[in-house]
Amino acid sequence: MGMTADQVWQVLQAVEDPELPVSIVDLxxxxxVQVEGDDVTVExxxxxxxCPCMEWIQEDIRARLSRLPGVxxxxxxxxxxxxxxxxxxxxxxxxxxARYGVVARARAxxxxxL
Amino acid sequence: MSDPWVSMExxxxxxxxxxxxxxxxxxxxxxxxxxxWAVGGPTLEAxxxxxxxxxxxxxxxxxxxxxxxxxxxxxxxxxxDWTVEGWSLSVxxxxxxxxxxxxxxxxxxxxxxxxxxxxxxxSVFPPLQRRTRKMVEEERYHDxxxxxxxxxxxxxxxxRRVMAEPALQVCTEAMAWFGPxxxxxxxxxxxxxxxxxxxxxxxxxxxxxxALEALDLRLEAVVVPWDRWxxxxxxxxxxx
Numbered sequence: 001m002g003m004t005a006d007q008v009w010q011v012l013q014a015v016e017d018p019e020l021p022v023s024i025v026d027l028x029x030x031x032x033v034q035v036e037g038d039d040v041t042v043e044x045x046x047x048x049x050x051c052p053c054m055e056w057i058q059e060d061i062r063a064r065l066s067r068l069p070g071v072x073x074x075x076x077x078x079x080x081x082x083x084x085x086x087x088x089x090x091x092x093x094x095x096x097x098a099r100y101g102v103v104a105r106a107r108a109x110x111x112x113x114l
Numbered sequence: 115m116s117d118p119w120v121s122m123e124x125x126x127x128x129x130x131x132x133x134x135x136x137x138x139x140x141x142x143x144x145x146x147x148x149x150x151w152a153v154g155g156p157t158l159e160a161x162x163x164x165x166x167x168x169x170x171x172x173x174x175x176x177x178x179x180x181x182x183x184x185x186x187x188x189x190x191x192x193x194x195d196w197t198v199e200g201w202s203l204s205v206x207x208x209x210x211x212x213x214x215x216x217x218x219x220x221x222x223x224x225x226x227x228x229x230x231x232x233x234x235x236x237s238v239f240p241p242l243q244r245r246t247r248k249m250v251e252e253e254r255y256h257d258x259x260x261x262x263x264x265x266x267x268x269x270x271x272x273x274r275r276v277m278a279e280p281a282l283q284v285c286t287e288a289m290a291w292f293g294p295x296x297x298x299x300x301x302x303x304x305x306x307x308x309x310x311x312x313x314x315x316x317x318x319x320x321x322x323x324x325a326l327e328a329l330d331l332r333l334e335a336v337v338v339p340w341d342r343w344x345x346x347x348x349x350x351x352x353x354x
Contacts, residue, residue: 049248050173080177083248 002070008033008040011068015060018053022096028088029057031079038072040065045084054078119185119239126300131185133230133298134242136291136348138178139201140227144219145171150209151216160213163259167220170252177245184241203287204353205280214267218280220260221325226288228253229318230307238305261325268328281329285322285336289315290350294340 012033013025024030024044032043042061046054058076065074086104089097094104119127148168155161205223210216232250237243267273292298297311309317319333326333342350 048169048173049177049252050169050171052169079244080248081244083251 002038003035003068005033005035008035011064018056022093024057026090026093038070040071041075041077043077043079045079047084126304129301130306132348134178134182136201137227137230138175139199140203140206141171142175143202143206144224145175147206147210156213167256174249181241181245201347203291203349205284205287207352214273214277215280217260217263217267218277218284220256221264222281222284222322223288224256225321226291226318229314233307233309233314236308264325265328274329277329278331281331282335286338287350289336290338290343291348294343
């Protein structure tokens with residue numbers, strides 16, 4: 001039996017945005033996961049279009065998923081719509097950011113409104 | 115459902131490709147010009163703001179080049195090519211001499227590029243539409259930041275006079291960039307944009323009117339020399 005989407009989400013939980021660093025799942029950057037047979041597609045967005053860690057994060061996703069037994073092709077798709085906002089963060093990400101001294105406002109519309 | 119890019123008429127496709135190319139390169143150069151002030155702003159806060167705006171413009175440029183690759187059916191390289199290919203507007207081809215000049219460009223040129231991006235947020239062409247909302251969202255800060263600085267600087271008559279000449283030049287280039295009357299009509303007719311060149315210019319004029327007034331300038335003072343318009347590069351000729 002191949003990999004499930006739940007297992008992929010678990011692996012992605014360990015991928016961090018190195019700038020913050022907080023899990024990309026908790027930050028709300030992972031927009032979707034599809035598993036078809038052995039192939040995995042991950043849709044990911046970023047906090048900013050000029051995010052300097054885009055390649056790094058995508059490589060991390062590919063590397064971690066490719067190491068799993070039974071995984072074939074791993075595709076990472078970058079999506080920009082709907083745009084990421086701090087509202088997409090899970091409470092765990094807010095708590096982690098608070099530990100770094102960043103407070104995310106409940107109604108913040110973008111990263112700069114944090 | 116047919117691929118909207120494949121089913122697109124040739125003239126629409128070539129116009130869209132040129133427009134995206136011009137937008138991508140002008141954003142790339144704008145980012146480069148902003149970066150020159152990321153260590154030279156008048157205050158530490160200004161330098162940090164310019165650093166963030168640089169990041170935005172270069173990010174937008176990278177995403178737009180990705181769209182170009184998609185439009186041309188090329189595989190996405192993920193590598194930004196920072197070569198300047200010739201689409202840039204004159205005002206961006208050399209460093210800004212003063213902070214006031216930078217503020218003028220932020221308010222009067224950055225906003226022109228955003229006016230076009232906003233017109234694509236309702237696009238029926240998904241590869242374009244999907245990239246625009248985030249861009250518009252990020253540009254809100256450039257608008258706000260530029261206008262605040264412009265109002266602050268324009269309180270001083272001497273600075274106001276220094277800003278007037280570049281303001282007229284930038285404004286003329288920006289208005290020309292949308293294209294001559296009737297331009298982009300096929301993009302509007304097909305729903306790729308929600309405005310043609312004339313409507314985009316009108317929206318831009320509404321957007322910048324108060325900024326020009328703060329500099330004691332009037333929109334009527336901006337006259338685009340359409341006889342010098344270069345359709346191949348979507349701009350007026352480069353300065354010598």
